[in-house]
Amino acid sequence: MILGSDCDTELFAMISWTLWFRCNKSSFSPSGIPLEQVLQHAYEGLQEFWTANQPAQLQRVRPRERWSDPHAGLYRINFDGALFTSLDRARIGVIIWDCNGLVMASLSQAIPLPLTVLETETVAVARALEFALELGLDSVILEGDYEILMKSLMQDSLSLATSGLLIQDVKVIAESFQCISFSHVRREGNKVAHNLVRHAYHVTGFSVWMKDVPSHTLVSYQADLPIS
Known part of the structure; x- marks a missing residue:
């Protein structure tokens, strides 16, 4: 019928x-x-x-996406989140780069399991901005590969989705920055943050690395470094 x-x-x-x-x-x-x-x-x-x-059909013909140098004085933040329903937990990963493409700090964290992928990604972006503020950064470019969320952050209107209040909270946090912009990137350009999420599978609370990343993410991190 x-x-x-x-x-x-x-x-x-x-x-x-x-x-x-x-x-x-x-x-x-x-x-x-x-x-x-x-x-x-x-x-x-x-x-x-x-x-x-x-x-999916376009991915084969697109060039590999890697570090693009932001304007001087701006820091790039990449974040990602994933659900681990078998553990009834979610995991997030954050990496912050300076304007030369070198890591400032990275983070892997376990959080209570939200209901949707969108909510997980929204919690991840909020934690990423809080992490940057904790480091004293006030001028950033925020990059994520979840297009629905990034478009919501770029819009001035209030989201009607169940995660709308979470997104609004992120926008409130964003007001603490002197300069901030949001950019959607493909998964290819967000590999380090994705690997930090995978590392968080082994993290009970959270782990932070200053000017470093976990050893198993070194390959993806070095592949994303600017070409000298």
Whole structure:
């Protein structure tokens, strides 16, 4: 009946999956998705699917993305986040570079498991900005590979998504900087932050490296250094 109607079949499928996920989650935890948020979660999940699949055909012909020198005096911040549902935790990774492309500091951290990927990424970007402020930096370029989030941060309007309040909190933190800009990059240009997320799998609280990165991220870090 659905396939023969004018209904959005992709959205219907995502709503059905979200209802199943909510029922399954509620069986093990009282903090399952509230029923009134099912439609919004389904829509966000569909947006994530579209975002993840749109660049797939273009990735083969795009040049490798690496460090691009920001203006003098600006620091580049790369961040990433991932869900580890088997551990009921999420992990975030942050790296801050100076204007010469050298690492200022890096961070891996474990956080309580949010409900969606978007919420995880939003928590990650908030932690990245707080990390920069803790280091006394006030002029930054923030780069992330989650397009939905980066577009929301670039817009002045209030997001209606379930993570809208989290995004608004990030914008409030951003007001603490003298100069700040947001930039969407592909995963190829965010490998170090992604590897810091993987390292966070072994972190209970958080770990910080000053002017350094964990040993297993050295290859991706050195590959992203500017060509002398």
